[in-house]
Amino acid sequence: MSFDIPEDRRYLESHEWAHEDDGVVRVGITDFAQDELGDVVFVELPDEGETVSQEGEFGVVESIKAVSDLYAPVSGEVVGVNEALFDAPELVNDDPFGDGWMLEIDADDTAELEALLTAADYEDQIA
Incomplete structure (x- = not known):
């Protein structure tokens, strides 16, 4: 089976993705992860203003x-939470890299992204 693995993101071994734009890192789970999980029925996320490591x-x-627990790709303050997921958690299945995003983090140091897997590395991991 072939999974969508966008090249413009970095990945954690635990199947989260990170996309940085002007120091804000949007986070979600991968196509592979949502497929493995099956139908998502509930998502628990932190509140805006909380910090993550x-x-x-x-x-x-x-x-x-x-x-499954969710892990942060970078350290920083949560500046956005996808509240649509509280009423429609299936968005994670339908569009994991788009409408199914989970949170946005104002990264303390975007260099942390360099330590994460590239799309090619992630593809090797799930192969």
């Missing part, structure tokens, strides 16, 4: 098959 837990995604 790189590779620290920031929330939970629950599906009909499993409950």
Whole structure:
């Protein structure tokens, strides 16, 4: 099976993606992760203003098959939360790299992204 792995993002081994734009890092889970989870029924996310640490837990995604912790790709302050997911968690399945994004972090240091997997590295990991 072939999964969408956009080249313009970095990836955690735990299947989160990160896309940086002007120091703000948008975060979600990968196409592979949503496929493995099955139908997402609940997403727990931090509040705006909370701080997260790189590779620290920031929330939970629950599906009909499993409950998985979510990990932050960078350290910083949460400046945006996709509140649409509270009423429509299936957006994570339908569009994991678009409408299914989870949070936005004002990164303390965007250089942390360099430590994450490239699209090619991530593709090798899930192969």
